[in-house]
Amino acid sequence: MALAAALAATPARALMLSEVPPPAIDGAKLVPVAFGAMDGWAADDHASAFRTFLNSCAARRTPPAEVGPASVPTLVAGLAHACAAAAALGTQAPSRQVARLFFEANFRPYRVVPDKGGEGFFTGYYEPEVAGALAPGNGFDVPVYGRPADLLMSGGGPTPNSGGALRRDGDALVPYFDRAAIEDGALAGRGLEVAWLKDPIDLFFMQIQGSARIRLPDGRVLRLNYDGYNGHPYLPVGRLLIARGLVPREEMSMDRIRAFMEADPEAGRALRRENPSYVFFKTLDLGAEAGAMGAEGVPLTAGRSIAVDRKLYTYGAPVFVAADLPLSAPGSREPFRRLMIAQDTGSAIVGPARADLYFGTGPEAGAVAGRIRHSGAFTLLVPRFAPAETPGRSR
Structure with missing residues (x-):
């Protein structure tokens, strides 16, 4: 018990603590569970999750240079207290046992159960690496x-990923150009190009993933990251291939989508244009070893970072994922029991028990990520405590 108390240590100036209630999450109820009842919890590498959690703590201390869409502020005070407790450990590399005890001392697990029934739903994503030029x-x-500078979100400002997008046409505001118009040259000649690729399929998958490493002819690597979209709704082309009987549902993956586009380039081009959404990119000053930049403003960690619905969850929140996934080959089902940290979002990641699992960089990570469309348990770790409000102190 003494160790548990130390792991939940209260900073010197925070003399009073209050218990953090579980958040209300639209479309789901939160069911309390015990850590000991969570399949795979004890066997996980909590030290790896702890290091990823510290990255989110750092983002709270210093506003990141790369800012993505903001998440809801629920649980912020509790997460700040948990970050203070993590700092009080005095090490960024605790043992697995100490890291597990840290999470158990500072959080309570709640299974997120959708109102519509069923379990959580997981997909995978990765950072493509493709050949390109400047x-x-x-x-x-x-x-x-x-x-583009003339891209205005529907709220009237240039903030990325905050709703529909508009542009001025004379005195009127009209919807921004869709994918087909942009591919046909609507933005050509404006000096907006940050790179050039050989394959339009590579660009399409970059836009789905939201980031990329561009391998330049001289060997240098250009890091690109999401910088807004054209405001049109995202239409999953895989869904169209399934509905038309071109790919069986159980065989759907990003590899199958690419194979269809490569086998019939004209049909592939037409399929891409049915998705009117179009993503824009910016260059990042990131080292070659850093993960893709998440919306929280920290590099993602393969196997430990997830993207969640930013309207429902707080960046930095730990989530325990328990699912059986095809990790080694298509059709396989292997246990994936992992404590992960919410550090990113995506336009297709919508719903209370929905997460996109980040698998890293390159074709191998892409092959795994492209196979993931599976259900499982989504368990949110809610901070136990937050500094109590004191009389006379304003928020």
Whole structure:
């Protein structure tokens, strides 16, 4: 018990603590569970999750240079207290046992159960690495566009990913160009290109993933990250292939989508244009070893970072994922029991028990991520305590 108390240590100036109630999450109820009843909890590498959690704590202390869509403020005070308790440990590399005890001392687990029934739903994502150039020529003729200055979100400002997007046409505001219009040259000649690719399929998958490493001809790596979209709704092309009987539902993956597009380029182009959403990119000053940048403003950790619905969850929140996934090969089902940290979001990640699991960089990570469309248990770890409000202190 003494160790548990130390792991939940109260900072010197925070003399009073209050218990943090579980948040109200639209579309779901939260069911309390015991850590000991969570399949795979004790066997996980909690030290790895702890290091990822510290990255989120750092983002709370210093506003990140790369800011993505904001998450809801629920649980912020409790997470701040948990971060203070993590700092009080005095090490960024505790043992697995100490890290597990830290999470158990500072959080309470709640299974998120959708009102519509069933379990959580998980997909996977990754950071593509593709060949590209900084100027057109030598086969590099597919432009990667940065966010246009005339892109206005429906709220009237340029904030990325905050609703529909508009542009001025004379005195009127009209919807921003859709994918087909942009591919047909609506943005050409405006100096918006941040890179050039050889393959439009590569660009399409970059836009789905929201980031990329561009391998330049001289060997350098250009890091690109999401910087807004054109405001049109995202239409999953895999759903269209299933509905038309072109790919069986049980075989759907990103590899199957790519294979369809490569086998019939014209049909692939037409399929891509049925998804009117179009993503813009910006360059990042990231080292080659850092993960893709998440919306929280920290590099993602393969196997430990997830994307969640930013309207329902707070960045930095730990989530225990328990699912059986095809990790080694299509059709396999292997146990995935992992404590992960909410550090990102995505336009297709919507709902109370929905998460996108980040698997890393390159084709191997992409192959695994592209196979994940599976249900499982989504358990949110809610902070136990937060500094209590004192009389006369304002928020």
